[in-house]
Amino acid sequence: MIKISFPDGKVREYESGTNSLTIAESISSGLAREIIAATVSGEVYDLTRAITADSSIKFHKWDDEEGKHAFWHTSAHVMAEALEFFYPGIKLGIGPTIENGFYYDVDLPEGESISENDFGKIEQKILEIARGKHEVVRREVSKSEALDIYTKKGDQYKIELINELEDGTITFYSQNNFTDLCRGPHLPDTGFIKAVKLLSIAGAYWRGNEKNKQLTRIYGISFPKQKLLEEYLVLLEEAKKRDHRKIGKELELFAFSSKVGMGLPLWLPKGAQLRERLENFLKKVQVEHGYLPVMCPHIGQKELYVTSGHYEKYGKDSFQPIQTPAEGEEFLLKPMNCPHHCEIYNTKPRSYRDLPLRLAEFGTVYRYEQHGELHGLTRVRGFTQDDAHIFCRPDQLLDEFKKVIDIVLYIFKTLDFSDFVTQVSLRDPNDKQKYIGSDENWEKAESAIMEAAAEKGLKTVVEIGEAAFYGPKLDFMVKDALGRKWQLGTIQVDYNLPERFELEYKGSDNEMHRPVMIHRAPFGSMERFVAVLIEHTAGKFPLWLTPEQAVIIPVSEKFNDYAKKVLNLLNNYDIRSFIDDRNEKVGRKIRDNELKKIPYLLVVGEKESENNSLSVRKQGESDLGEMTIQEFADKIKFEVENLLA
């Protein structure tokens, strides 16, 4: 007999070799029907996997991550079986679950290809296999047996994977006519899968390496109920409506022109206003935090980037140098602001008393991004960083780092970004030649970041090997409408550039010392930040930011003069408004301006012109009733101040 302990602390005894499903049945048949996996002593088990030792147990239903994971993992296997049916000789790469669904990377037989037109028949086959309620069987196999099987099959991908596994840990899962190398866990049988949708098809390099063969990746998602699939598809549609590219076009915020060049955004008047307001907001915060604005040109001598190391690292993959016609001197489009800022530091001798020196610039930079990677405003070839470089003494590093975190958090809070994660990117200690700088400096920088993040209570994910080549960093990531993660704010420690630009200051000991540099950009880039802001708000920007705060709607032409008077008064109160004096009915003007997401709609007619008042309607809400112009102005002022507090 073995002892099984439950999350509520109760302990029960079972026969050794029992499984989670039997245990669940002993509690209630309802529970047994709903669960799809279980965590047994910390490891996620298939429901039918034998338990042979005293264990803790926690059941997983569809609602939790482990449950979905098993569900989608089995779905991936069933999809693979369907693919084997339609494409005999197909070779399988990996087929993991992802946040929403699963994919499988496959190598199609010579001459075969697959397109979205084939999805229908594959989905049907998957459901057919699912309906067969085929049991999913786990089997432990020896390494040699596993290798043998895939050698016979001629599947070099699985052989490569198996070779990296240790003997004794290799398991196969089978259902119906299909067997796959897999760690599990899986559903007890395929019958759980009631709905499936293949979503897209993509090329993916084997093991993510560009030099390897490109496999075909098929993305799909599945559900235990048809209704859940339908709900998911509705959700996807809703997300598409928030897409910043769509809203950006509708609200006339930005545009692209293939004549101007791909990945080179054009800020339209309203978008430019929005961006300018964000910039002014940050400038104000930065002045309060002791930053000094600087400005630099858009090009710099190639030598500058040779000195900084950027040319060696990125030169070949960048926009190529431009040359002066007579002398043939080479200049690069500025890909980074930091080398310029280093030279600003170097314009005069610095004392320890001058530090920290915080130089800030909204600097536009140009980087060559590959054609297929461009994406709306989030991935472009020319963008403006809300950049600043803090030159400080080593003993000031931690404190300065924490102050920067404070700025980022303040900005996120003001803009209501609560759903973000922070990532600490450290170097890969096994691949040191990828990075420049001494071990000692790297260790100092990495520990400063970890300490600052911990002290500020940030929940961080640590990524080894994701550091910039010159130093570790702390990134703030948020998700867009479709769940894709984007990096916004970034804070990076750099011992390298001060070295390369020979930055120095005279210390209190009358000796020369080298400062440390922090690169930081709370927004990241204005382009990307605005993109994420659009998706976050669905275009309903906070009142203080929005380009147009109110629209004055005269009931008829007769009241255009009163509307102009209102406009002038509101202008005096710095309320951004305009008159919709089109020859249309009120209902029409309301509708159009609601769709433009104007926060306040001000209807004026006979009653209002007599009372010196407005009938106020708030966007997305109904009529707020009549108020005087003064009352409305106070209301706006109050709201803006509250939002910015």
Place this chain on the structure above:
RNA sequence: GCCGAUGUAGCUCAGUUGGUCAGAGCAGCUGAUUUGUAAUCAGCAGGUCGGGGGUUCGACUCCCUCCAUCGGCUCCA
């Protein structure tokens, strides 16, 4: 750059197997209407069907190629 898809009027889209199929709604313009909280009515104008090449008696429709866009992959100072 790679894999897959898409490209018809400013926007959203329709266009049967290649043969009056170049269309609709919205936006725009003109006129009428003078309007009270999510679409007033009528008329007009708008496109070398992404560019180029080919097949054909004939191409929006089939093929090739280039460009751009979309979903991924790789990359991201």
